[in-house]
Amino acid sequence: MTARRSQSYACPIRDVLDRVGDAWSVLVILELSRGPCRFNALQRVINGISARMLSVTLRHLERDGLVSRKVLDSSPPQVEYALTDTGRSLNEAMGQLAQWAEANQPAIRKSRATYDAGMEKAAG
């Protein structure tokens, strides 16, 4: 009974964590929540992401139906990315977690420092 109980939530959550567990995906979604954005502009605002990693991340998000891709009629041709409705709803769902993260970051850092100090003491 308990095993089945676990299985029932493991599956969809893991599926989503493929994306939400990937910090680059989260940052791309957050950035696109401000509005559609071109590849180069995305790379500029997301610190430390390589062109290759951004390209892979966008492809995953597009595959999941979270991000749409539009080739602009410009010269040279440029590609604009935007959140889909599903992507927007994920961004909203992530909001609560982001607020939690912001609010609890000091407590987590403090706990880690205390824990590590205890470990050092035990080892020393």
Next chain:
Amino acid sequence: MTARRSQSYACPIRDVLDRVGDAWSVLVILELSRGPCRFNALQRVINGISARMLSVTLRHLERDGLVSRKVLDSSPPQVEYALTDTGRSLNEAMGQLAQWAEANQPAIRKSRATYDAGMEKAAG
């Protein structure tokens, strides 16, 4: 300006994603949200987790101050794990995301299938 804007949310979110991005941590938190649990019982209900991985996961959660560890006065001695107040609040914040995951899983799967079919067609 935009670069700084990105940095300001990247930091706490990444910090939390260390835990939330790890499916095992999420499953342990969800399981402990039902009440305190011993190591062996946790391993039994979380499908596929090895004793080593559960031990590492619990240590990380304890270090972050999300899970508490109590050695029970039993023979042989047993250890009981429970969510702390911070852990409970994280579980609540994850709730919205879990609901989203559950609700949107069919759409994501469908989108992936459509995307993959398009890729195959393009390659073929």
